[in-house]
Amino acid sequence: MTAQAEILFDNPLWPRGRPALSILIPFKGDDPTPLLAALARETGDAEVVILDDGSRDPALAARVEAAIAALPLPARFARLAANEGRSKGRNRLVAHARAGHFLFLDSDMLPDSPTFIAAWLDLIARENPAVAFGGFSLDQAPARADHALHRAMAGHSDCLPATERALTPEKIFTSNLLVRADVFAAESFDEGFAGWGWEDVEWGMRVARCWPILHVENTATHLGLDTARTLADKYEQSTGNFARIVATHHAVISHYPSYKVARVLKRAPLRSLWRPMLKAYALTEGPPLKTRAFALRLYRAALYAEAV
Template sequence: MSLPSPFRNAAFAAVMPRLSVLIPFYRESPLDLLRALQSRDPSALEIILIDDGSAMADLTHAVSTFIAQSPLACELITLTVNEGRARGRNRLTTAARGDYYLFLDSDMLPDDTAFLDRWLAQADGHNAVVFGGFSLRQAPDTPAFAIHKLMAGHSDCLSAAERAEQPEKYVFTSNLLVRRDVFAAEAFDGAFTGWGWEDTEWGMRVAARYGVGHIDNTATHMGLDTPETLARKYEQSVANFARVIDRHPHVITQYPSYKVAKLLKKIPGLNVLRPLIKAVGLSSLAPLKLRAFSLRLYRAALYAQVV
């Protein structure tokens, strides 16, 4: 017998939540995150999940079995076709009942047991948008993911004070609190497809209109990528980067990724050099730091096509 969509557990109807925790997933299990989301006040929140077209019966069964037994109000929406990162998150908000949304990626893991308590304290009706931050505290030291861990530690794992220097730049849906009326006015742009930049572009819009706050309430990014996957994601993100340039030229031109791409555009024969730069990034013979630098340079070389 097929599972109804949405599928709601027994606790769902009895709760009028202040906070809706919104978790999209695609062919990756969110169960580790669900196990970590324990609260001393279950009546204050709900968890809404969306399976964005995984079409994996075992995964659906595992998630539905877990939430059926959860004391927290839970709902699972199962899509038959993948809608993508922006549209999937927009759809999650239409199911949410809370005054605040907490967007969490399914490969995140809270860094301590007070994680949800801190977010509930932020959901007081005053904060418009707040980002809690990344960490790598719980990420495994797996050789296959060493380059991504090195890169993320350098560019993503920043304190609230550091992020606040460019508040709109560090807005990621991996650990993001948004007030309901703010999202009603400014949803994610569904025209973004593939990977990358849809949350940053959204951050640029809301920062100008509402402001963006930053706190230290981190979760670990457990879903690190291999160099090959990183390169593929960078290739998918070029059109999205071009869309950000078109919509927010006064902001994006201040970013290092834009400035380096602009410089690379002036180099003769960049189309020939680009695959060579990628090859260094993917070479197991090259030093780790050189590979990380080469992958960042490869991303900028890709973006040089649209600056």
């Protein structure tokens, strides 16, 4: 981890003793105050640590500081002048956490239940799980035309019930992820990942070798849906991270549909000619969402064909 200096702000409750749960929230540019307001509606043996990973927005920082000051839970706000990235930022959050379990929660999430924190605390008390993923939904996400493609794709592949998620237990997201402190001490996030994508799944693959990963129903809504163009850009950014997964976890990733389709497309000629056509179709407003989603998934697999 870098030695980058942090600006710290603690609320009046922070000096209290060691809690059972540390809720860890990174953000960069997004406004996490709606999530903080939702967490403020609950009480329990928990603390909040939030990291501004280089937003460079004084007005946003002031709003977050005010929300932290008013939070009825012990809370710390750490600010960085420069962005460290998804893995380094989450590892840094853990360095501030004092609990026996950490809940990684993305800043663009909203709990779906008024007893969201209580449900996690109850699970900790009953089972002391090594790792548990609560899942996510789109229940509270506003329906916007420019997010329709992402909504369709996420609803199809990501917003799954716990029973279905448990079939590939290592496939988790840091959007709503509970981790026991000793597990994270043994396996932190790989800071070699850059940009967007796969660092959380890679972590799950490592952890699943030694500890069970429990899938439960304690969802939070993902509010941060993307436009089709932004989603395509993220897929392009993720190609190097996918290659890193292939190199280090080939036996696991080779069973994933994205890998299998990429292997098929690797044998297809003239990828450089037809791949942009898939992207162009997916970004075109008007055609049926199902066909646009299929085109974007094929585009992603065609990108990943370079890594398999």
